[in-house]
Amino acid sequence: MDKQLSPNDLAALISRCTGVTVTGEQVTDAGRSFADLGVDSLGLMGVLAELQRNHGMSRSVDMQPNQSPRELLALLGGRA
Amino acid sequence: MNAVVTGLGVIAPSGIGVDEFWPAVRDGHVALGPLGRIEPNPYPVVVAGEVSGFEPDAWIDPRITVQTDRFTHFALAAAAMALRDADLDPATVPPFGFGVVTASYSGGVEFGQREIERLWKNGPEHVGPYQSIAWFYAACTGQISIGNGLRGPSGVLVADEAGGLDAFATAGGELSRGAKAMLVGGAEAPFCPYAVCCQLGLGLLSPGEDPTTAYLPFTTHANGFTPGEGGAMLVVEDEESARARGADARAVVAGHCATYTGTQRFDRSAEGLLRAAEGALAEAGVDAADVDAVFLDAMAGQDADAAEAEAVRRLFGERADRVPVTAPKTGYGRCYAGAAVLDVAAAVLAIEHGAVPPTPGVRDCRFDFDLVTGAARAADIRTVLVLSRGLHGGNSALVLRHP
């Protein structure tokens, strides 16, 4: 597991994979889901696949667009 | 058909939007240049028609940009332009009354090459979630439908270049069955290494290295066509609906016909083109004598050009050397599924402006038809015939009329 992924890193990764501009603050906002940010199911699958490939995240992790980037960050062991 | 063109959106090497495209086409500007999208370029095709200065973000939601290929960027941007040009808000059209038909040839190859490289270099888990929706031929129709809330009848035709004309007949059929408006067109972005690799096998691309002489159909120097990227989307409406909302009919889509004379047997295409032209004119309720201008396919192969010239000669008979014919695509390249669609856009503009645009670069035409060269020719254009041949053997003709 990559312990170094910061909210800003995750935000940049989400932006790159989905085309949605996301900030580090939005990533740590518990009330904001992927869907709220404009990330759909395909976009979220792209984010998860990228984390699994290059950041050591377990392949068993699954998330839905109604969950939040903050939950994802917590799963990654980052500073939420 | 009771279909009228009310809006144009064009993305071509000659210009983005009709305000750039028409002056360039009218003045015979040559927009061909070195194939710069592949750098370095190891391939035996040096000259191409590339769209420069296109910024997808100016037209498309960045979320959509990352999940689509360049051919879909072109189509989405052209659709947005066409709707704006038609001053038509899709929300004002009855639900299920607005559809989309696009023509395609190669799909999203550049996107596909990136993903297939990841697969073979790194493994299956490296293929991203957008490959399934970016590469396939239906990407443009689907994204245009979703992006603009169009829930009407939609379609995707693949008949190479000729499919660009067939799309108008398909849309016309939907309008006659009750649709109120259709976005019709197609776009192509065939300049990534693998797409070029595929096209080279055609044996039809010009190896010429000089942009001013690479693509010279109808001359003794004709030695293949120069490929181009880009395309167009047009808003085509039911005549009654367009009138009811006070929209200007720019041209009437009056008739279409398609024939087939064998894959890469362009030597046999004369009769196919002739019958397609006659069929389209018959559907439009006009004769060959009524045709004021012809937009040619211009394959730039010796046999193919001779067959097209023969079709024109047989269609017009005595009058063959007096009907202005033209191939503006020598100025920006043959854009595959976008090629005939761009011809339709140019034909609508020719009707509006009363001018037959020239065939840039071509001077010494070897056939005894009236090929417009040099500068545009002023003319009162009531009826235009557009001809197109597909690489796999289709011959299509579309008749457009002054409203």
Place this chain on the structure above:
Amino acid sequence: MTRRVVVTGLGVVAPGGNGTKAFWELLTSGRTATRPISLFDAEGFRSRIAAECDFDPVDAGLGPAEVARMDRYVQFAAVAADEAWRRAEVDVEDPWRLGVCMGSAVGGTTLLELDYVATSHAGADWLVDERLASPFLHRALSPAALAGEVADRVGARGPVRTVSTGCTAGLDAVGHAARLIEEDRADVVVTGASESPISPIAVACFDAIRATSARNDDPAHAARPFDRDRDGFVIGEGAAVLVLEEWEHAHRRGAVVHAEVAGFATRSNAYHMTGLKPDGVEMAEAVRRAMEQARLGPSDVDYINAHGSGTRQNDRHETDAFRRVFGERAYEVPVSSIKSMIGHSLGAIGSIELAACVLALTNGVVPPTANLDTPDPECDLDYVPHTARERDLRAVLSVGSGFGGFQSAVVLTRVGRS
């Protein structure tokens, strides 16, 4: 005057058997033709199962030059077209009135990938070496090649084109072909669809969005439309070809008429490239318009051939669409998905399903939905589990749903000998 369209020829290449006879035997037996992928080494892929055709192009009658020139999906179509054309016994009076309209979603993917691997040295080079490409690669780039090959076999000189609306292409191609006849652009159109998508890139792209079943240890039970325990579709391959003919044209020559193509419509959901809304409003609209063209009401439809891909969102979406159109009658009409037996062959499946519908009409048998052990509680219609059912059928509906948001519907009706 309305020109009516009838089916006078049929040919099939499908998993579990080539030719119409073997195809129908499989469907009515309720057996499944899904198995571990053998067409490539699928080690490392999430989904490693498929419904493959046991197809040898030479045994199927193609010559060496044809085998060399044609990609696998074109070979399927050529063989299916030969069967359909032979059975139709059309004596072509005017080839300029004979058209071809074929469907495919991903076209020449198999050859495109094979030659990509060769020209890129297995992904090492972005600047592929075109000198290593097959001489037929250019035909793989555009699925117009599919329609062209079929046109050359039957001598067509009329409109020839391919329809490529993703997973509804098989229905849309037949619908488009019927329009060509209705609009008086042709008298006879050879139509259908073909697909051979069982290649690494196509399997990987469905892996990436988890659309396909990962029940790799039990392939025979992996395709489970409308079942609570489904986990996605099983990719398939194959082709079906139908000869469509204008009613009077068929009547004059005393042709055997299998069915009438009585209605067709397609609508888009304008919602998402892959996602479906829980409601089936747009599919319902397509079905209504197709039934309207066929002049049929809800009580006239005797069988619904479902899209039934075996994804949760699809099964609920189309069940809702059927309830919207048919109301209480939806609970009386048998609904089944042959994808449970022969998988989902993307752009081809719509035509293969129409072939099944023609056979259902002429034989008076509804094919079953295999593997439907425990229905999804949200899917409460009669999905004909496991066993085929004899039933007098006069009109059948086939629907399809695909990436891009396309929803299509075709209505076929029974006709006697003309």
